[in-house]
Amino acid sequence: xxxxxxxxxxxxxxxxxxxxxxxxxxxxxxxxxxxxxxxxxxxxxxxxxxxxxxxxxxxxxxxxxxxxxxxxxxxxxxxxxxxxxxxxxxxxxxxxxxxxxxxxxxxxxxxxxxxxxxxxxxxxxxxxxxxxxxxxxxxxxxxxxxxxxxxxxxxxxxxxxxxxxxxxxxxxxxxxxxxxxxxxxxxxxxxxxxxxxxxxxxxxxxxxxxxxxxxxxxxxxxxxxxxxxxxxxxxxxxxxxxxxxxxxxxxxxxxxxxxxxxxxxxxxxxxxxxxxxxxxxxxxxxxxxxxxxxxxxxxxxxxxxxxxxxxxxxxxxxxxxxxxxxxxxxxxxxxxxxxxxxxxxxxxxxxxxxxxxxxxxxxxxxxxxxxxxxxxxxxxxxxxxxxxxxxxxxxxxxxxxxxxxxxxxxxxxxxxxxxxxxxxxxxxxxx
Amino acid sequence: xxxxxxxxxxxxxxxxxxxxxxxxxxxxxxxxxxxxxxxxxxxxxxxxxxxxxxxxxxxxxxxxxxxxxxxxxxxxxxxxxxxxxxxxxxxxxxxxxxxxxxxxxxxxxxxxxxxxxxxxxxxxxxxxxxxxxxxxxxxxxxxxxxxxxxxxxxxxxxxxxxxxxxxxxxxxxxxxxxxxxxxxxxxxxxxxxxxxxxxxxxxxxxxxxxxxxxxxxxxxxxxxxxxxxxxxxxxxxxxxxxxxxxxxxxxxxxxxxxxxxxxxxxxxxxxxxxxxxxxxxxx
Numbered sequence: 001x002x003x004x005x006x007x008x009x010x011x012x013x014x015x016x017x018x019x020x021x022x023x024x025x026x027x028x029x030x031x032x033x034x035x036x037x038x039x040x041x042x043x044x045x046x047x048x049x050x051x052x053x054x055x056x057x058x059x060x061x062x063x064x065x066x067x068x069x070x071x072x073x074x075x076x077x078x079x080x081x082x083x084x085x086x087x088x089x090x091x092x093x094x095x096x097x098x099x100x101x102x103x104x105x106x107x108x109x110x111x112x113x114x115x116x117x118x119x120x121x122x123x124x125x126x127x128x129x130x131x132x133x134x135x136x137x138x139x140x141x142x143x144x145x146x147x148x149x150x151x152x153x154x155x156x157x158x159x160x161x162x163x164x165x166x167x168x169x170x171x172x173x174x175x176x177x178x179x180x181x182x183x184x185x186x187x188x189x190x191x192x193x194x195x196x197x198x199x200x201x202x203x204x205x206x207x208x209x210x211x212x213x214x215x216x217x218x219x220x221x222x223x224x225x226x227x228x229x230x231x232x233x234x235x236x237x238x239x240x241x242x243x244x245x246x247x248x249x250x251x252x253x254x255x256x257x258x259x260x261x262x263x264x265x266x267x268x269x270x271x272x273x274x275x276x277x278x279x280x281x282x283x284x285x286x287x288x289x290x291x292x293x294x295x296x297x298x299x300x301x302x303x304x305x306x307x308x309x310x311x312x313x314x315x316x317x318x319x320x321x322x323x324x325x326x327x328x329x330x331x332x333x334x335x336x337x338x339x340x341x342x343x344x345x346x347x348x349x350x351x352x353x354x355x356x357x358x359x360x361x362x363x364x365x366x367x368x369x370x371x372x373x374x375x376x377x378x379x380x381x382x383x384x385x386x387x388x389x390x391x392x393x394x395x396x397x398x399x400x401x402x403x404x405x406x407x408x409x410x411x412x413x414x415x416x417x418x419x420x421x422x423x424x425x426x427x428x429x430x431x
Numbered sequence: 432x433x434x435x436x437x438x439x440x441x442x443x444x445x446x447x448x449x450x451x452x453x454x455x456x457x458x459x460x461x462x463x464x465x466x467x468x469x470x471x472x473x474x475x476x477x478x479x480x481x482x483x484x485x486x487x488x489x490x491x492x493x494x495x496x497x498x499x500x501x502x503x504x505x506x507x508x509x510x511x512x513x514x515x516x517x518x519x520x521x522x523x524x525x526x527x528x529x530x531x532x533x534x535x536x537x538x539x540x541x542x543x544x545x546x547x548x549x550x551x552x553x554x555x556x557x558x559x560x561x562x563x564x565x566x567x568x569x570x571x572x573x574x575x576x577x578x579x580x581x582x583x584x585x586x587x588x589x590x591x592x593x594x595x596x597x598x599x600x601x602x603x604x605x606x607x608x609x610x611x612x613x614x615x616x617x618x619x620x621x622x623x624x625x626x627x628x629x630x631x632x633x634x635x636x637x638x639x640x641x642x643x644x645x646x647x648x649x650x651x652x653x654x655x656x657x658x659x660x661x662x663x664x665x666x667x668x669x670x671x672x673x674x675x676x677x678x679x680x681x682x683x684x685x686x687x688x689x690x691x692x693x694x695x696x697x698x699x700x701x702x703x704x705x706x707x708x709x710x711x712x713x714x
Binding site: 034042044045063069070073079 | 508510567570574579662678679682
C-alpha cells in the first residue's frame with residue numbers, strides 16, 4: 001500500500017515539475033510591460049485588450065515597491081525580463097538614483113516628428129537633467145476649470161477663455177457678482193482645494209510650489225486672492241463643496257475649479273450647458289497640477305526595440321483615445337479623435353490638452369519624497385488659507401509661521417525640491 | 432429501592448457536569464461560527480446577483496443563485512493560469528518540504544548529535560529573518576542562476592520558508608511515538624529501515640498530514656516571494672491580492688471565495704488523517 005502511494009506521489013511530483021517548467025519556456029518573443037497603473041484586475045483586462053492590437057505584449061501589473069526591487073535586482077545581474085515600465089512621475093526619481101533606465105532622447109526625437117507632445121511634460125521626463133530622457137510621458141489626469149454658458153456673457157472684454165490671466169478671471173467673477181447679485185464662483189474648499197493653492201496659484205504667481213512660499217510674490221498673491229477673488233466666491237465653498245459637479249448642476253455656481261473626475265458628471269449630464277477651459281495664467285506662468293504617468297525602458301530590457309515600438313503604439317492618438325474612453329486617463333498627445341467619446345469626456349479632454357499644451361505651462365507635481373507625511377503639506381497650505389483669507393490675519397506673519405512648519409517638514413523628510421521648483425541638493429529650502 | 436434516587440450532592444455534581452459541558456459546547460460553537468460565518472458570507476455573496484451584493488441587509492443564502500460573478504472572475508485573463516501555478520507551487524512545496532522535513536524531524540527527535548540544539552535554533556532563526564530585506568539579493572540570485580520567473584523557483588522559495596515550522600512540527604510528532612515500538616519491531620526481525628516504514632510511519636502519517644496542510648496553506652497564501660520572483664508566471668495571490676481591495680465588491684467576494692476554496696477542499700481531503708491524530712491524543 002505504501003509502495004503504491006509512494007509511486008503516485010513521485011509521479012505527481014514529476015508531472016508537476018514538468019508542466020511547471022514547460023509552461024514557462026513557451027512564452028517568449030513578446031514585450032513585457034510592467035506597470036504600476038491599471039493593477040486592478042478589471043483595468044488590467046481593459047488595457048490588455050488595447051495592447052492586443054499592438055501584438056504580443058505581456059502586461060504585468062505591479063505595486064511600486066516590488067517593481068523597484070525587481071529593477072534593482074535585474075540591474076545588478078545585468079539580465080532582465082522587464083522591457084518597458086509605466087509608472088507615476090514620483091516613481092522615476094527613485095529609478096534615476098538607482099540608474100536603471102535608458103536615455104530615450106533619440107526615441108523622443110522620432111516620436112516628436114509624428115506626435116505633438118507637450119514640452120512641459122517632456123521636460124518633466126528629464127527629471128531635472130539637461131538631456132537625459134528618463135521617461136516619455138504616457139497619460140495624465142488633472143484639474144481644470146468649468147463654466148456654465150450663462151457665465152460667458154460676463155467674460156471681461158477681449159478675454160480669451162482658453163488663455164485667461166488670473167486678473168481677468170477675478171474680473172470675470174466680479175462681473176458675475178455685479179450682474180447677478182450673487183457670488184457664483186465655486187472652489188472645492190471642502191474637497192481638494194489644497195491642490196488649487198499648491199498646483200495653481202502658487203506656481204502661477206511665484207513660479208514654484210514651496211520655495212517661494214513666503215516670498216514677496218506670495219504676499220502679493222494672497223493679497224490679490226483675499227481682496228480680488230474671494231469676495232466673489234460662493235460662501236458655501238468653505239463648508240460644503242467637495243465635488244464641484246454638484247453645485248454646478250444645481251445652478252448654485254456657474255464658474256468652478258476641480259479635478260476632472262469631480263466635474264465629469266456636469267459635463268456628461270448637460271454637455272450643452274457647460275464649457276471646460278484651462279486654468280488661468282499668472283505672472284510666472286500657467287501653473288497646473290498634472291498627475292503624469294511616464295514610460296521608461298530599463299537597461300536590462302531584453303527587447304528594447306520592442307519596448308520602443310510599444311511606446312510608439314501607446315502614444316498614437318487612437319490608442320490614447322481608447323485609454324481615455326476605457327480607463328479615464330487623459331491623452332498627452334494632440335489630435336486625439338474625441339468624436340466617439342461621451343460628450344463630457346470630450347469637453348474635458350479638450351481643456352486638459354489646451355492646459356498642458358499652453359506655451360506658459362508650468363506643471364506642478366504632487367509632492368515627491370515626503371513619504372507617509374504627504375498629507376501634512378496640504379494642511380500647511382490650508383492653514384495659510386484659513387488664517388489669511390477667513391480669519392484676516394496678517395499675511396507675512398502667517399506665511400512666516402506656516403513657512404517654518406513647511407521647512408521643518410522638508411528637513412525632516414529630507415525631500416529635495418520637485419518641479420516646478422528648481423532641483424536642490426539635499427532638502428528643499430524656502431527662500 | 433429505586434436506583435434512580437440521587438442525593439442532592441450527586442444531583443448537583445451532575446448538574447455541574449452538564450453545565451460545564453454546555454459551556455464547552457457553547458464555546459466550541461462560538462469559535463466555529465467565528466470562522467465559518469465569514470466563509471459563509473463570502474460564499475453566499477460570490478454566488479449572488481449584483482443587486483444582492485450591493486443590497487442591505489445581506490441575505491443568508493444565495494437566492495437567486497447565479498454563477499455570473501464567478502464566471503466573470505474566472506474568465507479574467509491570467510486567473511486560470513495563475514491558479515494552475517498556485518496549485519503547482521503548493522503541491523511542489525508540499526512534497527519537497529515533507530520529503531526534507533520528515534527525515535530532519537526524525538533525526539532531531541531520535542538522535543542525539545553534536546550541535547543538535549544549535550541546529551534547532553538555527554532552523555527557527557531562518558524564520559525570524561525578515562524576508563523583505565532579502566528582496567533584492569534574492570531576486571539577484573535567482574536571476575543569476577537562471578531560475579527567475581519559474582514556477583519551481585517560487586516552490587523552492589516557499590519550501591525554504593515553510594521548512595523550519597514543518598521540521599519542528601514533524602519532529603514533535605516523531606517524539607510522541609515511543610522509541611520502544613521501533614525496538615520491538617527490531618526484536619521481531621526488522622532492520623532500522625523496515626521498522627521505520629512499517630511501524631513508525633503509519634503512526635506519524637496524521638501528524639505529517641497536519642504539517643502538510645500548514646505547508647499547503649502557507650504556500651497558497653504567500654504573496655511576497657511570489658511577487659518578487661515571478662513576472663509572467665504569477666501565482667494567484669501575487670496576481671490578485673494587492674488589487675482585490677481596490678476592485679468592485681462582487682469581484683472581491685468572487686476572488687475571496689476563489690482563494691479560499693482550494694484550501695478548504697484540501698483540508699477536507701486530508702481531514703481523515705487529522706481526526707486520526709486527535710483521536711489518538713484524546714483516547
